[in-house]
Amino acid sequence: MAYSEKLIDHYENPRNIGSFDKTAGDVGTGLVGAPACGDVMKLQIKVGADGLIEDAKFKTFGCGSAIASSSLVTEWVKGKTIDEAEAIKNTDIARHLALPPVKIHCSVLAEDAIKAAIADYRAKAAKKDDKADAAE
Amino acid sequence: MDHFARLGLPAALDLDAAALDRAYFALQRQWHPDRFVSRSPEERARASAEAASLNEAYRTLKDPLSRAFYMAERAGVELPGDGKTIDDPDLLMEAMEAREALHDAETLEAVDTLAADARQDVRKALAGLASLFLANDRAAIRKTLLRLRYLDKFAEEARARRMNIERSTS
Numbered sequence: 164m165a166y167s168e169k170l171i172d173h174y175e176n177p178r179n180i181g182s183f184d185k186t187a188g189d190v191g192t193g194l195v196g197a198p199a200c201g202d203v204m205k206l207q208i209k210v211g212a213d214g215l216i217e218d219a220k221f222k223t224f225g226c227g228s229a230i231a232s233s234s235l236v237t238e239w240v241k242g243k244t245i246d247e248a249e250a251i252k253n254t255d256i257a258r259h260l261a262l263p264p265v266k267i268h269c270s271v272l273a274e275d276a277i278k279a280a281i282a283d284y285r286a287k288a289a290k291k292d293d294k295a296d297a298a299e
Numbered sequence: 300m301d302h303f304a305r306l307g308l309p310a311a312l313d314l315d316a317a318a319l320d321r322a323y324f325a326l327q328r329q330w331h332p333d334r335f336v337s338r339s340p341e342e343r344a345r346a347s348a349e350a351a352s353l354n355e356a357y358r359t360l361k362d363p364l365s366r367a368f369y370m371a372e373r374a375g376v377e378l379p380g381d382g383k384t385i386d387d388p389d390l391l392m393e394a395m396e397a398r399e400a401l402h403d404a405e406t407l408e409a410v411d412t413l414a415a416d417a418r419q420d421v422r423k424a425l426a427g428l429a430s431l432f433l434a435n436d437r438a439a440i441r442k443t444l445l446r447l448r449y450l451d452k453f454a455e456e457a458r459a460r461r462m463n464i465e466r467s468t469s
Contacts, residue, residue: 194391198445199381201452203394224398224456268382275384 166227167261173231178238181220183207188291191284193276197268202229206276208240208248210284216240216248221276228266232256232273245281302356302369312370312429314360323357363425364447371444376437378444385445394449401457407464414457421450 166174182205185192189210196203202225211217219237223230235256240248256262256270303310306322328334330349335342360366371378379385397417404410424443431439 193386194388194395195384195386196391196394196449197382197384198379198448199383201394201449201455203391203398203449205395222395222399224395224402271382272384275386279386 166263169235170228170231170260170262173234173260174227177221177230177234179218179220179234180222182222183209183218183220188287189284191280191282191287193279193281193283195272195275195279197225197229197272200225200268202226202269202272204229204233204272204276206233206236206273206280208245208277208280208284210245214244216243216245225272226266226269228260228262228269229272231260232262232269233276235260236273236277240277245284248277249281251277300352301373302359305352305356306360308360310370310373312363312367312425312432314366316361319357319360323353326353364421364451367425367428367447368444370432371440374432374435374437374440376440376444378441387442387445390442390446390449393446394453397449397453398456401453401460404460405464407461410457410461410464414454414461417450417453417457421447421454424450 183190183192185207187209191208191210193206194204195206202223204221204223204225206221207219208216209218219240221233221237223233236251239251251274253267253270253274256273257267260270262270301310306319306326308314308319308322327350330346330353332343332347332350335346338346358365359369368378385391397413401410401413404413424447428440428443431443
């Protein structure tokens with residue numbers, strides 16, 4: 164099977180591998196898995212005071228397409244608002260990396276991971292607001 | 300016909316391996332194509348269909364993990380198929396930490412220790428499943444099977460890691 168140059172590049176030189184402190188208030192963590200293939204993906208965003216995603220990290224145990232999909236997403240979300248990042252579709256990822264049809268599910272995993280990271284960030288932010296209200 | 304019924308065995312997770320083999324080999328002789336060479340085309344077709352489903356039943360039930368998945372399907376437990384994702388944090392955190400430990404393991408001994416721990420987890424999970432099937436607790440069965448799938452994947456990755464280490468030290 165022929166893989167695209169972009170896919171191979173992200174697989175061989177993955178961007179933004181690593182972790183942030185998941186307990187930090189400005190960090191959102193998404194942890195998702197695809198049990199059918201045994202893949203597990205962690206994707207984290209760090210949101211600045213201006214509401215823009217200033218950094219992103221990932222750690223993926225899975226096939227090359229899953230690694231490339233998560234690497235690409237961490238690059239894409241940087242500098243975006245969380246609403247913009249939430250609008251990323253798996254089809255955009257699959258098209259950019261020219262994923263073969265049998266690997267489309269890897270891009271679904273990456274989309275679900277960024278959505279989960281955003282949901283986690285929002286839940287934390289809401290909690291912080293509650294605390295601020297309670298303190299008033 | 301269900302795989303257990305095909306082999307004339309009770310539908311149980313803790314199937315006796317010797318009884319399974321005996322049932323399979325006896326039926327396999329009964330439906331062997333050599334015994335049907337002089338029969339009508341219909342009978343020959345029937346025998347070869349029986350032999351094929353017998354083989355499938357045996358293959359499915361022989362391996363404890365595959366047997367567990369088959370029993371779950373029979374019990375109507377829905378498992379996520381290809382392209383479906385899950386977000387169970389306990390399960391995924393365990394899988395992530397195990398894979399990180401394997402990634403960091405640099406000696407055969409370290410890999411073997413992790414693999415042995417995982418095998419122990421598989422045995423415990425399978426042992427716990429029997430009572431879940433008796434109670435028909437679908438949610439708990441599903442959770443255990445998802446965990447088993449990750450443990451099985453871990454075993455596969457541990458074998459690959461082992462080969463890599465062997466290759467790089469020889």
